[in-house]
Amino acid sequence: MEIAVVGAGIIGLTVAHRLAGEGHRVTLIAPAEEPHKASTGNAGTIAGYAVDPVGTPEVLRDLPRLLLNRDSPLAIHRPSALRLAPWLWRFARQAGPRGAEANRRVLARILGDADSRWRGLAFSLGAGGLLREAGALYAYDTVEGLNAAEAGMDRRRAHGVTVERLDASQLLALEPRLPPGRFGGGMLFPGTLWLSDPAAMLTRIEAALRVARIEARVTALTRRGAGWQVTHEEGAQEVEAVVLAAGAWSARLLKPLGVRVPLTAERGYHLEFDRVEKVARPLCPVRRGFYFTPMAGRLRAAGTVELGGIGAAPSPHRWDWLEEGVRSVFPDLPPPSRRWMGLRPSVPDSLPVVGLARKGLVCAFGHGHLGLTLAPWTAERVSAALAGGPLDEAVSPLRFNR
Ligand SMILES: Cc1cc2nc3c(=O)[nH]c(=O)nc-3n(C[C@H](O)[C@H](O)[C@H](O)COP(=O)(O)OP(=O)(O)OC[C@H]3O[C@@H](n4cnc5c(N)ncnc54)[C@H](O)[C@@H]3O)c2cc1C
Known part of the structure; x- marks a missing residue:
């Protein structure tokens, strides 16, 4: 499949690495520099x-x-x-005993094998050190x-x-x-x-990628026939599928499609x-x-x-x-x-948004405090969403329109 991955933080890179490894033709699109991207300066814990x-x-x-x-x-x-008022309102509604316990239960399930997934990824890159x-x-x-x-x-x-x-x-x-x-x-x-250098891990993943790279900011995602047009500062790409992994910047690309995520x-x-x-x-x-x-x-x-x-x-x-x-x-x-x-x-409930938003458009953002920890898990789920398999129970609370 011809796939564009939008965003080159830990989520976009890990997803691109997995999809390319599965034989998809991947184009990674993100600006060369993003000083405030979360993935370089975090605390490094696989939590x-x-x-x-x-x-x-x-x-x-x-x-x-x-x-x-x-x-x-x-x-x-x-x-x-x-x-922020609407976001805070949703946050407060999620923070009662029942909401918090439901969110905790989902987090516990998706975090379960974080260490072994990270070992697998790091050793496959020769970055176990x-x-x-x-x-x-x-x-x-x-x-x-x-x-x-x-x-x-x-x-x-x-x-x-x-x-x-x-x-x-x-x-x-x-x-x-x-x-x-x-x-x-x-x-x-x-x-x-934990990672002794999160930015160095990004560099190692990027170096191992067998993908096309466009250093530009995406400005629009548009449905084109059975696929998508990804418009960016340098031009436009036609692809069969898009993975949106632009971190905190993701929601603004979805809004024109009628997809609203808090x-x-x-x-x-x-x-x-x-x-x-x-x-x-x-x-x-x-x-x-x-x-x-x-x-x-x-x-x-x-x-x-x-x-x-x-x-x-x-x-x-x-x-x-x-x-x-x-x-x-x-x-x-x-x-x-x-x-x-x-x-x-x-996102107010502290759960990431992972899965299809439209046919051929996969969300992979909103990881809050746990994006580093959840990156290999997210790449697995994105791959499954593109393959069109049935949603498993752990993933349905992560829908964009939950
Ligand atoms: C202080 C701090 C401590 C943290 N500690 C931990 C921790 O110990 N453990 C943990 O698991 N998590 C931690 N986190 C959270 C974790 O860092 C994030 O959840 C994770 O990095 C998010 O990754 P991301 O790839 O979604 O986003 P980002 O790393 O922010 O990357 C977003 C990417 O999208 C690109 N982009 C943006 N707009 C566009 C556009 N229009 N077109 C194309 N590309 C675009 C950006 O350039 C960037 O490449 C911490 C975060 C912070 C801030």
């Missing part, structure tokens, strides 16, 4: 344990306080506030915070996630560079993976500290909402949420707030070597 949606009853209870405070782990990009395996940690400021997290961890355990509770001394034994007394304890997700950006930020070694595995100081991830030659602190603002400049105060959180754990760090902001493509 099969992250089965909680963003919207939960706990978050819902705190939502007004969180959103009104511009220094909170979940803030709003104020100039976008009005435009970019995978690290030592688990991931949540760290709690106080014992009370640790105790309060137990109920949520039990919910994860009920979905098959392995979690080990650590008291303060066990946490220090695992992470001896943490300041003694800084945390009351932690939760360990043992044996999980997609926004959750802007995330990172700071990097060159030649700094502080943690042996990704560690999230939970109250602050970011990860310290050990990466090749540097420490990355990545995370936090600022809702809205596709196309707007980064908010410098979010970097300041992130740095304050970083120094609340490691006060002796040097000044950051670089800083970055990227757009998580996010």
Whole structure:
């Protein structure tokens, strides 16, 4: 089949790699540079344990306080506030106990084999060296915070996630560079993976691709006979099928087709500290909402949420707030070597949009906090959607019009 894949983040690249490997003639279309694409600057965790949606009853209870405070782990990009209202309304409706549990159940199913899928992909590329395996940690400021997290961890355990509770001394034994007394304890997700350099993984996948490449932004998708015309800045392509994997930018290409998806950006930020070694595995100081991830030659602190603002400049105060959180754990760090902001493509129920929107038009976007983790799974599902097989139960909640 002649297929255009729109977008060259982790989703577009992984999909293109899989489809080309299956013998399809693939054209990958995306601009050469996209400084705010989420796939380069993320925290790098293969987070099969992250089965909680963003919207939960706990978050819902705190939502007004969180959103009104511009220094909170979940803030709003104020100039976008009005435009965000419908998205927030849907988010709130999904975040009750029943909605959150239904979304958690779907996430648990699609995240299930994330580690083994990633091993398969990385080793097939000869990029196994970019995978690290030592688990991931949540760290709690106080014992009370640790105790309060137990109920949520039990919910994860009920979905098959392995979690080990650590008291303060066990946490220090695992992470001896943490300041003694800084945390009351932690939760360990043992044996999980992370990438030591997400951008390097993109480069490895791109280098292995046997596809045509057009470096341009797609401006329109139009039905043409049995196939599609993909119009872009350099011209137009006629193809039999299109996979839309343009991250947070995807919805605007669907709107003229009458397909409306509640997609926004959750802007995330990172700071990097060159030649700094502080943690042996990704560690999230939970109250602050970011990860310290050990990466090749540097420490990355990545995370936090600022809702809205596709196309707007980064908010410098979010970097300041992130740095304050970083120094609340490691006060002796040097000044950051670089800083970055990227757009998580996010849907109110925290589930990606994967599957056919029209005949020959497959959606593969909206992965929110879990796009890296879910990339190999998504490529499998896109391939199945193009093959026209019956929808399996795990995928039907991911329809564009759910
Ligand atoms: C701070 C932060 C931390 C994160 N941590 C993790 C983590 O630890 N684990 C995890 O699993 N996930 C994590 N994520 C989420 C993950 O990074 C994203 O879900 C994922 O990268 C989304 O990939 P994508 O390919 O859909 O989008 P992107 O990476 O944003 O790529 C979109 C692509 O579409 C292209 N594009 C846009 N418009 C057009 C157009 N009109 N025509 C053609 N191409 C277009 C862009 O140029 C780009 O190539 C994190 C995200 C952030 C921001």
